[in-house]
Amino acid sequence: EVQLVESGGGLVKPGGSLRLSCAASGFTLSNYSMNWVRQAPGKGLEWVSSISSSSSYIYYADSVKGRFTISRDNAKNSMYLQMNSLRAEDTAVYYCARDASIWGEFDQWGQGTLVTVSS
């Protein structure tokens, strides 16, 4: 069974840092591009970042560029999101999602991890 499990969320003060992890199982992570998508409380979905299977291509939303860093370790079947200089507007549930074959075709999602940025 394909499974994505996010972890690392929590409460952090403005300006602080947090590292999210996404553990993959049931498929070969190295064959797929991966993504982070977030959803602020009561709001819609917002794409955050994408990373290709071999990390050759990395993209970020303008809202997080320069503050967030996406990475992956295929040998550990894991993907990460390092979040620095966090702001209140970064408060959201963060989902990791697998790209089936092309960018945007998010065919598998994790259950999400909540990040709350507040003093």
Added chain:
Amino acid sequence: QSVLTQPPSASGTPGQRVTISCSGSSSNIGSNYVFWFQQLPGTAPKLLIYRNNQRPSGVPDRFSGSRSGTSASLAISGLRSEDEADYYCAAWDDSLSGCVFGTGTKVNVL
């Protein structure tokens, strides 16, 4: 800030047909595939339609997608109570070099 525009809500009675629109531009819908996601209350999104009009295994054929120019639409026929959810369109945007989601549409079954 969403680049793709959807109506905030849509509603219908059981058995009716509901259509949700998704308006974009030449850099996203006009040149890339459109995807639709269903998000049931309190759960993660689920891929509903891929590559404009394809259904993943397990998605009922009551759901159908189409694309024309810089717009796309999702139709739900034979509406059922379990279809009450939020629906989002999405596409890759060549100008932004990123994925863009629609504003989301809440479907209510009356």
